[in-house]
Amino acid sequence: MKRDLAKIRNIGISAHIDSGKTTLTERILFYTKRIHAIHEVKGKDGVGATMDSMELEKERGITIASAATYCEWNDHEINIIDTPGHVDFTIEVERSLRVLDGAVLVLCSVGGVQSQSITVDQQMKRYRVPCIAFINKCDRSGANPKRVVEQLRGKLGHNAVLLQMPIGLESNFHGVVDLIEMRAVYFDGPHGEKLRYEEIPAVLLPEALRLREEMIDQASIYSDDLTEAILEEREITTAMIFTALRFGTLKRRITPVVIGSAYKNKGVQKLLDTVTSLLPCPAEVENTALNLDENEAPVILKNSPDEPIVALAFKLEDGPFGQLTYIRVYQGTIAKGTTIVNVRSGKKIKVGRLARMHADQMEDIDTIPAGYIGALFGVECASGDTFVSPGLNLAMTSMYVPAPVISLAIAPKDNKAQINMSKALSRFTKEDPTFKCHVDRETNETIIAGMGELHLDVYVERMRREYGAEVTTGNPRVAYRETITQRADFNYIHKKQTGGAGQYGRIAGYMEPTSEGDFIFENDIVGGAIPTQYIPACEKGFRQSLEKGPKLEFPITGIRVVINDGAYHAVDSSDMAFQAAARGAFRDAYLRARPVVHEPIMKVVIESPTEFQGSVMALLNQRRGMIVGAQDEGVMCIVEAQVPLAEMFGFSTVLRSATQGKAQFTMEFSLYRQVPNSIAEKIAEEIAARKKNAA
Amino acid sequence: MLKKDLILRNPLRQMGYEDDDIIPAGGFGAVLARAGVGKTALLVQFALNTMLRGKRVLHVGLHDPVNKVDLWYRELFRHLAVQYQVGQIRTLWEEILPLRFIMTFKVEGFSVPRLRERLNDLTAQGIFYPDTIIIDGLIFDDFPQSALADMKSMIEELSLRAWFTVHVHRQVQADADGIPKPLLPADDLFDVALLLVTEGNEMHIRDLKSERTPSPHPVLILDPATMLIKENVAVAS
Numbered sequence: 017m018k019r020d021l022a023k024i025r026n027i028g029i030s031a032h033i034d035s036g037k038t039t040l041t042e043r044i045l046f047y048t049k050r051i052h053a054i055h056e057v058k059g060k061d062g063v064g065a066t067m068d069s070m071e072l073e074k075e076r077g078i079t080i081a082s083a084a085t086y087c088e089w090n091d092h093e094i095n096i097i098d099t100p101g102h103v104d105f106t107i108e109v110e111r112s113l114r115v116l117d118g119a120v121l122v123l124c125s126v127g128g129v130q131s132q133s134i135t136v137d138q139q140m141k142r143y144r145v146p147c148i149a150f151i152n153k154c155d156r157s158g159a160n161p162k163r164v165v166e167q168l169r170g171k172l173g174h175n176a177v178l179l180q181m182p183i184g185l186e187s188n189f190h191g192v193v194d195l196i197e198m199r200a201v202y203f204d205g206p207h208g209e210k211l212r213y214e215e216i217p218a219v220l221l222p223e224a225l226r227l228r229e230e231m232i233d234q235a236s237i238y239s240d241d242l243t244e245a246i247l248e249e250r251e252i253t254t255a256m257i258f259t260a261l262r263f264g265t266l267k268r269r270i271t272p273v274v275i276g277s278a279y280k281n282k283g284v285q286k287l288l289d290t291v292t293s294l295l296p297c298p299a300e301v302e303n304t305a306l307n308l309d310e311n312e313a314p315v316i317l318k319n320s321p322d323e324p325i326v327a328l329a330f331k332l333e334d335g336p337f338g339q340l341t342y343i344r345v346y347q348g349t350i351a352k353g354t355t356i357v358n359v360r361s362g363k364k365i366k367v368g369r370l371a372r373m374h375a376d377q378m379e380d381i382d383t384i385p386a387g388y389i390g391a392l393f394g395v396e397c398a399s400g401d402t403f404v405s406p407g408l409n410l411a412m413t414s415m416y417v418p419a420p421v422i423s424l425a426i427a428p429k430d431n432k433a434q435i436n437m438s439k440a441l442s443r444f445t446k447e448d449p450t451f452k453c454h455v456d457r458e459t460n461e462t463i464i465a466g467m468g469e470l471h472l473d474v475y476v477e478r479m480r481r482e483y484g485a486e487v488t489t490g491n492p493r494v495a496y497r498e499t500i501t502q503r504a505d506f507n508y509i510h511k512k513q514t515g516g517a518g519q520y521g522r523i524a525g526y527m528e529p530t531s532e533g534d535f536i537f538e539n540d541i542v543g544g545a546i547p548t549q550y551i552p553a554c555e556k557g558f559r560q561s562l563e564k565g566p567k568l569e570f571p572i573t574g575i576r577v578v579i580n581d582g583a584y585h586a587v588d589s590s591d592m593a594f595q596a597a598a599r600g601a602f603r604d605a606y607l608r609a610r611p612v613v614h615e616p617i618m619k620v621v622i623e624s625p626t627e628f629q630g631s632v633m634a635l636l637n638q639r640r641g642m643i644v645g646a647q648d649e650g651v652m653c654i655v656e657a658q659v660p661l662a663e664m665f666g667f668s669t670v671l672r673s674a675t676q677g678k679a680q681f682t683m684e685f686s687l688y689r690q691v692p693n694s695i696a697e698k699i700a701e702e703i704a705a706r707k708k709n710a711a
Numbered sequence: 712m713l714k715k716d717l718i719l720r721n722p723l724r725q726m727g728y729e730d731d732d733i734i735p736a737g738g739f740g741a742v743l744a745r746a747g748v749g750k751t752a753l754l755v756q757f758a759l760n761t762m763l764r765g766k767r768v769l770h771v772g773l774h775d776p777v778n779k780v781d782l783w784y785r786e787l788f789r790h791l792a793v794q795y796q797v798g799q800i801r802t803l804w805e806e807i808l809p810l811r812f813i814m815t816f817k818v819e820g821f822s823v824p825r826l827r828e829r830l831n832d833l834t835a836q837g838i839f840y841p842d843t844i845i846i847d848g849l850i851f852d853d854f855p856q857s858a859l860a861d862m863k864s865m866i867e868e869l870s871l872r873a874w875f876t877v878h879v880h881r882q883v884q885a886d887a888d889g890i891p892k893p894l895l896p897a898d899d900l901f902d903v904a905l906l907l908v909t910e911g912n913e914m915h916i917r918d919l920k921s922e923r924t925p926s927p928h929p930v931l932i933l934d935p936a937t938m939l940i941k942e943n944v945a946v947a948s
Contacts, residue, residue: 531801630832637838645770645777645813646829650820656777689805 021299021319021387025094025291026344028112030139031122032132033078033101036152038065040122040278040287041085041098047209047285048087048094050374054207056279072477080474082108082331084342084373084389092292095389101132103677104471106139106418107450111330111399113139114415115344115389118295119147120287125159125185125275129167131677137172142416146265146296148272149174150287154182155189155277165273174271177234177261178227179290180283182275183220192275192283193220195228196257201286208281234270235260258293265294298387303346305402305410308359315410321349321385324405325356328412329397334443341392342373343384346412348405350392351383359402359411369393399449417449420465421668421681424472425493427462429486436485437462444475451475458571459493469669491665495616496699497688498565499574500609503528507581508604510597513588520585521546521597523554527605530576535562538578546582546594553591554579557598566603568613568703573688577602613696614688616661622671624679626653631674639663640692658686662695731764732843733757734874734902737867743877744907749914750876752938753907754845755783757874759791761843762807769833769841771826772815773848780813780847790937812839818850823861830869843872851877851897859897879906907933916940 029037042065045051055065073080082099097112119140123133140147149168151161161182168176180192183200191202193216204210216224236242239260245252264270274290276283299319305326306312317326325348333340354367371378371391384390400414428434441453452465466472479485507524530536537555562572624632632655636643641659671679734740742750758768772780792800814829833839866873904919914933934941
């Protein structure tokens with residue numbers, strides 16, 4: 017581990033799906049000699065890339081969990097976290113960017129800025145992480161780095177500055193022109209490991225000079241030295257350009273752009289040079305904590321290893337050796353035997369084993385100093401917990417955790433599966449704050465919720481593989497309600513007088529719909545027709561009837577019951593008798609009160625690019641949605657609608673498809689509304705079928 | 712007439728208009744007033760009346776978000792229902808809600824082509840077919856005459872009725888006919904122009920197109936407590 021903080025880089029590699037992040041990381045590890053053989057993400061050798069260590073990742077060719085590693089380049093130590101591109105695993109990007117100092121935004125030279133590119137860019141903005149853009153796949157048919165740069169400027173609002181230009185494109189992609197040093201760079205050898213520098217091809221020189229001028233123009237805004245050199249027509253040195261570009265990059269006012277093709281082994285070494293030259297070291301990033309003793313006043317942390325410890329746990333992994341907690345140390349040094357305090361729980365912990373990660377492999381280390389990322393063993397904590405030296409009361413702001421967008425009902429196939437499923441759910445929900453689980457009180461179903469179909473699919477598969485829990489999944493049941501639509505009278509006698517102690521109670525009155533509450537009970541009995549001591553029992557009997565409707569067994573709401581007459585027996589009347597009478601009276605009157613089914617209606621708010629407004633409204637319309645309004649915000653629009661919950665399952669997937677993944681939505685309960693007759697008939701049929709199956 | 716039926720009758724009929732729609736198909740109506748006097752309240756009442764008669768309203772707002780516009784409707788509907796002693800308010804509200812669509816724009820982003828495009832999205836997908844459009848918040852001083860003419864053509868083409876709020880500055884003079892300056896260049900496009908003026912504690916509703924000599928006792932006023940249109944008791948008695 018390097019001790020000079022100026023020589024450390026903590027970076028994340030983030031992008032849209034299949035932009036080449038993992039392939040890029042594989043090349044970085046190869047060129048930095050961390051690995052000695054390159055394995056492709058979905059390669060024929062079946063080994064898989066180094067950073068995709070999970071079996072599921074290798075099989076599907078996707079990154080599911082972020083993976084950390086480290087390497088050395090140009091006398092710098094680079095700690096890298098490779099992150100997934102699917103929005104389903106967005107928490108991995110969120111937690112990584114929370115603790116990293118810089119990032120590489122990988123863009124496909126054909127696809128350009130895509131939906132997840134926008135999301136990870138927002139995440140980088142959220143945590144103010146300086147970034148370099150790497151336009152990858154320049155060997156592909158349709159590669160157009162210029163278009164991607166325009167998109168970076170137009171769609172993401174970046175001040176994108178090209179530091180290179182391609183020498184050829186598509187199948188003729190041979191190398192890059194370095195606009196700072198003004199020379200052509202070629203990547204020779206079986207894996208592009210040998211760099212060859214040549215003069216810029218004459219045909220490319222005019223364009224190279226133009227792009228260089230643009231780059232210097234942009235960089236000069238951040239350097240008086242460079243500006244003076246331009247005005248005085250002095251020599252512009254490489255060092256001046258780098259200093260200016262670095263300043264602009266650290267302030268997030270410039271996004272340097274480099275190009276290449278990781279798969280074809282071109283451009284990666286130059287990217288590493290750019291990372292070490294332009295991205296910040298830990299000492300250049302201002303980190304703040306909140307002083308809990310002074311009303312959460314912000315405190316700027318010193319990046320020194322000698323100060324009291326302040327560290328943030330950002331990821332948990334339950335492994336064969338216990339819980340592994342990934343931690344970023346912002347101040348001080350965590351060493352074996354150090355005592356640290358979990359600020360959230362107040363618990364003191366003596367640090368045991370410390371490790372440094374290389375994908376799924378661990379290297380034991382003695383200390384994690386400020387500026388580093390490492391892992392602790394056997395420490396009970398949650399993601400986002402702050403650890404400090406005893407005596408400090410500082411907390412770091414945790415990462416943003418987006419709310420789940422999709423839910424499924426999950427059921428074990430047998431008893432053994434039930435136990436294993438519970439263990440699996442307990443572990444997964446602990447490791448992943450975007451994966452949630454609860455038991456629906458009304459339907460008793462276990463509901464899992466996550467960021468997308470793939471997210472839940474992966475967990476169900478992991479339950480099966482890692483815990484042997486076979487489960488079935490389906491749409492969660494909707495919590496329907498029943499209510500009545502007209503007044504109905506009742507006059508019911510409950511009588512069991514066949515000898516010995518009997519039961520007797522008569523209740524008369526009426527029930528009618530009400531919007532003033534779920535249930536209102538009024539006692540209009542006069543003359544003691546029902547003795548006062550039995551009135552609570554009457555009310556109790558009616559309330560019991562509300563739990564399940566006689567026909568469809570949904571909870572009943574919105575009913576006013578008024579009792580105005582009755583009769584009792586001196587011996588046989590009792591609380592139980594009047595409860596039974598009330599239940600009978602309810603059953604008797606309920607069906608005559610024209611009961612209907614109500615369904616939960618959700619307030620759905622969708623934010624989408626204006627170009628998709630029509631499609632979004634059509635989607636809502638197809639799902640029996642009633643659009644309340646549409647707010648035009650220029651490039652984006654916000655559509656608000658009331659949509660039945662029953663129609664919202666799978667909506668996130670459909671919305672993503674219809675809007676190229678650029679729309680987002682939120683959903684909250686709004687009110688209950690009567691279902692259309694056709695839907696009510698379907699519900700009745702489903703319940704009848706369910707009852708039949710259960711029998 | 713039953714009190715319940717009164718809720719279906721447009722209060723402006725008391726000013727002498729023959730039907731509840733007040734303006735003809737393809738027509739323009741304007742409500743003019745200084746800031747905060749009640750332009751939006753008046754137009755929302757027209758909208759509610761239209762919805763209660765089973766017709767559809769597209770409310771285009773240029774300075775309030777959707778939920779604020781929605782709140783205007785809810786509040787005024789509640790007051791109306793209480794005034795006319797309508798029972799089962801919630802059921803009635805649920806019935807008329809699908810007859811309204813709120814669309815909001817930023818003032819600088821609003822244009823006739825944009826409105827047409829959005830309208831097309833609604834009608835082409837079978838989502839909503841308005842009968843009346845309310846445009847609340849258009850700054851007439853900045854809106855070109857040609858754009859207003861385009862809007863008129865569009866409204867006529869689609870056989871809609873359009874109501875506008877027109878903000879009048881305190882110090883703006885009117886012409887000899889009493890038409891305030893913001894509306895003057897487009898006066899001939901408008902079939903109805905109602906001016907809301909504060910007189911003491913009252914908010915008078917004056918019909919500019921028919922009342923060439925304003926009466927000190929207008930037929931209708933706005934109730935400052937509820938912002939509902941009501942008969943001027945002084946005139947009625």
